[in-house]
Amino acid sequence: MSKISGKATKSVSDSRRARRSTMIGAVVVVLAAVVLFAVYRNSQSANGGTAGGSGFEHVAGQPGTGTAAPGFTLTSDTGSQVGLADFRGKSVLLYFQEGLSCQPCWDQIRDLEKNRPALKAAGVDTVVSITTDPADLIGRKVTDEKLSTSVLSDPTMRVSQAYRANSYGMMGDTRDGHSFVLVGPDGTIRWRADYGGAPAYTMFLPTQKMLADLTAERAP
Structure with a gap:
């Protein structure tokens, strides 16, 4: 009985460790996704880039909105x-x-x-x-x-x-x-x-x- 009980205890312990590993892995994946998204948003902000309503990536250079257009x-x-x-x-x-x-x-x-x-x-x-x-x-x-x-x-x-x-x-x-x-x-x-x-x-x-x-x- 003690051997069977020991095996059962070990099985439960292994199952818990597996669940913990899975949860930790999921948390790591989520955190990685959050970090990557933050990096992406920061890079977009730094470059002034956006996909806008068109879906085509673009920036708004200078001279920009609100300034007088250079004559020519x-x-x-x-x-x-x-x-x-x-x-x-x-x-x-x-x-x-x-x-x-x-x-x-x-x-x-x-x-x-x-x-x-x-x-x-x-x-x-x-x-x-x-x-x-x-x-x-x-x-x-x-x-x-x-x-x-x-x-x-x-x-x-x-x-x-x-x-x-x-x-x-x-x-x-x-x-x-x-x-x-x-x-x-x-x-x-x-x-x-x-x-x-x-x-x-x-x-x-x-x-x-x-x-x-x-x-x-x-x-x-």
Whole structure:
């Protein structure tokens, strides 16, 4: 009987130890998950990153919401001079992009054009794209792509650097990334989203996704 009793006691003890080990393991897993989530949130806060309503990771660079949009005058794809002041009294969406070597960027413009009613409903009066390629080459590309959006040439990167749009591209700071800046009728930036940064270099996102972020994040 004593041997049987001893075996039973040992079995109960082993069972309790197993349960304790399982509980400890579960606690460790939960704590690890909490720590990892905290690290993730801190890194997101440090970088200003968010997935927003679109699900596409982006940051809001500087100059940002609430600041005066840097003025400019650039040569367009048609050879005319276009300035930010030309849009005073309207909401203009500036789209900084990588240019001729980035076909998804031109597909983005085409998608913006297809969604003009949605843009208008969201309070965007017009879209202007800015890239660093020469105006004559941009003109050919716009013609080839059959686009109507005004695309401006910023070969010296003066405007791109003023908006720091060249901080988010795959080519380092020699090209713009994939940045949207909404300038209100009074010349103040109402919303900004830079989608082109590392490690996920977004070069195209559906206009409806972009509008989800704009609607959720823009200033009044």
